[in-house]
Amino acid sequence: MATNKKVRWGVLSTAAIGVKKVIPAMQLGQLSSVTAIASRDLTKAREAAGPLGIATAYGSYEELLADPDVDAIYNPLPNQLHVPWTIKAAEAGKHVLCEKPVSLTVAEAETLLAVRARTGVKIGEAFMVRTAPQWVRLRELLREGRIGELRSIMGAFSYFNIDPANIRNQMETGGGAMMDIGCYLVQASRFAFEQEPTRVVSLIDRDPQMKTDRLTSAILDFPHGQAIFTCSTQIVPYQRVQFLGTKGRIEIEIPFNAPIDRPTRLFLDLGGDLFGAGITTETFPTCDQYTVQGDAFSRAILDNTEVPVPVEDAIKNMAVIEAIFQSAVSGGWAEPKR
Secondary structure (H helix, E strand, O other), X not given: OOOOOOEEEEEEOOOHHHHHHHHHHHOOOOOEEEEEEEOOOHHHHHHHHHHHOOOEEEOOHHHHHOOOOOOEEEEOOOHHHHHHHHHHHHHOOOEEEEXXXXXXXXXXXXXXXXXXXXXXOXXXXXXXXXXXXXXXXXXXXXXXXXXXXXXXXXXXXEEEOOOOOOHHHOHHHOOOHHHHHXXXXXXXXXXXXXXXXXXXXEEEEEOOOOXXXXXXXXXXXXXXXXXXXXXXXXXXXXXEEEEXXXXXXXXXXXXXXXXXXXXXXXXXXXXXXOOOOOEEEEEEOOOOHHHHHHHHHHHHHHHOOOOOOEHHHHHHHHHHHHHHHHHHHHOOOEOOOO
């Protein structure tokens, strides 16, 4: 579809993640250009468009989808609107990069397979970590066997937010720790093992008023090892992931919210010395992982290749999340839907 050098992107809504993080980053891309933005309020769209250098503002999502000068859509709408508007965008002939989690359930995510087949567009989930340099390097080190055989993954991701007006704390919009940040820990475990867990078990503590999961811990049982993690919306902000093998360990210092103003670091420990004598540090040049994500998706459009996180992968990630919720209710192991 795109005949120009850059893919022309339109953005559905003035959601904070788009306006503050993703759009500014995509505007720096070599293959991406955000040319239009839509809100249900034209004034809001115009107010967002100006500072971001976006040429066109629309007062409805439908107008954006009808724009022939838009090749692809970035969808950062609330979670419950991801699938409905991704379908509408695809039916309008637009490729879609949908913010994570792509859906609220496995069944909902699966509907995107038929839509993609019928429309012929590319649909992907916006797990920006999948193309980030530190995560690409992690996979290289694991495949090279630098830490022997990967056997265990330990992760934590948390922040503190008790505002009931915040979308992350609302059940109807798919809020809660698991959907907002736990999904990254599931993605990281599947990415590192390059397998799917056969079963999961979990514990969930829900906020008594908001009903969202405010503290979730899980064990994921993979054919080659285990992953354990804790995620929370109501404890001290923190994130770290450790990958333990038979001969060494890898630690990603800031795995998910990688800074855009300083390099990121990965620690490779091959000595097993508890005081860190065997640790070497790999440093990655400052970059914006949202810029990398945008260009990777744009390249897939321009070259007609697979997007970094296709619908099939999104469904598998959601299957694990769904099983984690099921386990918390049953009190036993649950198997992700195949």
